[in-house]
Amino acid sequence: GENVEQHPSTLSVQEGDSAVIKCTYSDSASNYFPWYKQELGKRPQLIIDIRSNVGEKKDQRIAVTLNKTAKHFSLHITETQPEDSAVYFCAAKGQAGTALIFGKGTTLSVSS
Amino acid sequence: EPEVTQTPSHQVTQMGQEVILRCVPISNHLYFYWYRQILGQKVEFLVSFYNNEISEKSEIFDDQFSVERPDGSNFTLKIRSTKLEDSAMYFCASSTLGRGADTQYFGPGTRLTVL
Numbered sequence: 001g002e003n004v005e006q007h008p009s010t011l012s013v014q015e016g017d018s019a020v021i022k023c024t025y026s027d028s029a030s031n032y033f034p035w036y037k038q039e040l041g042k043r044p045q046l047i048i049d050i051r052s053n054v055g056e057k058k059d060q061r062i063a064v065t066l067n068k069t070a071k072h073f074s075l076h077i078t079e080t081q082p083e084d085s086a087v088y089f090c091a092a093k094g095q096a097g098t099a100l101i102f103g104k105g106t107t108l109s110v111s112s
Numbered sequence: 113e114p115e116v117t118q119t120p121s122h123q124v125t126q127m128g129q130e131v132i133l134r135c136v137p138i139s140n141h142l143y144f145y146w147y148r149q150i151l152g153q154k155v156e157f158l159v160s161f162y163n164n165e166i167s168e169k170s171e172i173f174d175d176q177f178s179v180e181r182p183d184g185s186n187f188t189l190k191i192r193s194t195k196l197e198d199s200a201m202y203f204c205a206s207s208t209l210g211r212g213a214d215t216q217y218f219g220p221g222t223r224l225t226v227l
Binding site for chain 2 (some may be wrong): 013031032034036042043044045046049051089090093095096097098099101102103104105
């Protein structure tokens with residue numbers, strides 16, 4: 001089955017810096033890659049996603065890139081703000097399946 | 113904006129007891145899911161449900177677990193005989209299409225504590 005690896009597990013940046021979180025997946029049939037942000041004690045919230053027919057997608061300060069050949073995808077956050085502090089999870093999903101397979105999460109801390 | 117809701121927010125039970133976790137998916141969604149998150153760990157898929165049938169389940173979803181849509185709005189997860197290791201946050205989610213590139217929306221979760 002699908003396996004998703006996520007790095008780093010923790011990331012500390014200064015306000016205004018960029019943050020990059022990387023994930024790799026094992027199943028070449030996976031074609032949907034969402035990113036969720038989870039604040040302490042709250043539900044995972046979708047922040048951006050990418051389909052396998054797209055190499056990059058951007059939404060304001062957030063961007064996601066996908067390299068299908070290498071089977072990895074990354075989340076880029078620019079001009080980080082303290083409110084970006086949270087746990088970020090990447091996930092992967094195949095065309096035929098319904099399950100989201102999550103990475104272990106990255107705890108991002110943005111200090112002002 | 114419509115959201116997935118879950119009740120209760122926190123459930124405490126004794127080992128061996130049965131618990132039922134409740135969810136109200138977004139009204140026009142057709143696929144429903146349960147995930148769990150043990151404290152400090154990743155979110156893990158349990159089961160998906162469509163058209164009153166289980167669509168997919170993980171190895172975690174053994175005979176102790178069952179799901180049901182008892183009426184037109186609720187979706188439940190039952191754990192028949194709880195174990196200490198069932199202590200976790202349980203998230204319900206829903207989506208429109210299920211398969212393919214389909215966004216899943218998560219509820220706020222039920223924290224289950226088994227003593």
